[in-house]
Amino acid sequence: ETGVTQTPRHLVMGMTNKKSLKCEQHLGHNAMYWYKQSAKKPLELMFVYSLEERVENNSVPSRFSPECPNSSHLFLHLHTLQPEDSALYLCASSQEGGSGDIQYFGAGTRLSVL
Amino acid sequence: ILNVEQSPQSLHVQEGDSTNFTCSFPSSNFYALHWYRWETAKSPEALFVMTLNGDEKKKGRISATLNTKEGYSYLYIKGSQPEDSATYLCAFAGSARQLTFGSGTQLTVLP
Numbered sequence: 001e002t003g004v005t006q007t008p009r010h011l012v013m014g015m016t017n018k019k020s021l022k023c024e025q026h027l028g029h030n031a032m033y034w035y036k037q038s039a040k041k042p043l044e045l046m047f048v049y050s051l052e053e054r055v056e057n058n059s060v061p062s063r064f065s066p067e068c069p070n071s072s073h074l075f076l077h078l079h080t081l082q083p084e085d086s087a088l089y090l091c092a093s094s095q096e097g098g099s100g101d102i103q104y105f106g107a108g109t110r111l112s113v114l
Numbered sequence: 115i116l117n118v119e120q121s122p123q124s125l126h127v128q129e130g131d132s133t134n135f136t137c138s139f140p141s142s143n144f145y146a147l148h149w150y151r152w153e154t155a156k157s158p159e160a161l162f163v164m165t166l167n168g169d170e171k172k173k174g175r176i177s178a179t180l181n182t183k184e185g186y187s188y189l190y191i192k193g194s195q196p197e198d199s200a201t202y203l204c205a206f207a208g209s210a211r212q213l214t215f216g217s218g219t220q221l222t223v224l225p
Contacts, residue, residue, distance in 0.1 A: 042214075042218070043203070043215040045214075090158070099213070100146045102160040102163055103148075104157075108157070
């Protein structure tokens, strides 16, 4: 148990569906992240939030919409996804968001887009 | 685009063998180098964060070294055990908030 919980663990959705991924951290951290891992590719950073403000957005398509209502919760809202968006989505948190901070990861949501 | 390379991609070793992997990263604008261990169906877990050239870190049978001038880090596992089987990821930090991950080295320790 790392203190970072992601739900659901698995999600299958059609291209016209709208769904949300949820992440919750119980570590008192101020920064939260969304990563994507596609098959045979490295982890790619999607979004970074620090103190509930978005500080990085790595050219992610607008069909992915993050939300950080408070420092403990992070959502990734999904709409009109494409089959190539099928991947493992990982959430992480860290103390302050600095490059030297250890990141604590959730177990991920395995997403399949049909 | 930052290039973080890990080698080998995968390896199989016998229980009791010692092994090592390499992470190569840009030698400019270095801030930190992270190592994570990722077991199947679990969360990646941090092993080390290294920030200074010449750093050496140790955690039990696992240790790591860092050379920022030439842009590489080695991870060593002494006396590998089946429970060491996992994917080992390195991540380079060259900016304030972003980690760039390598593709990982998948280690299988055979009993």
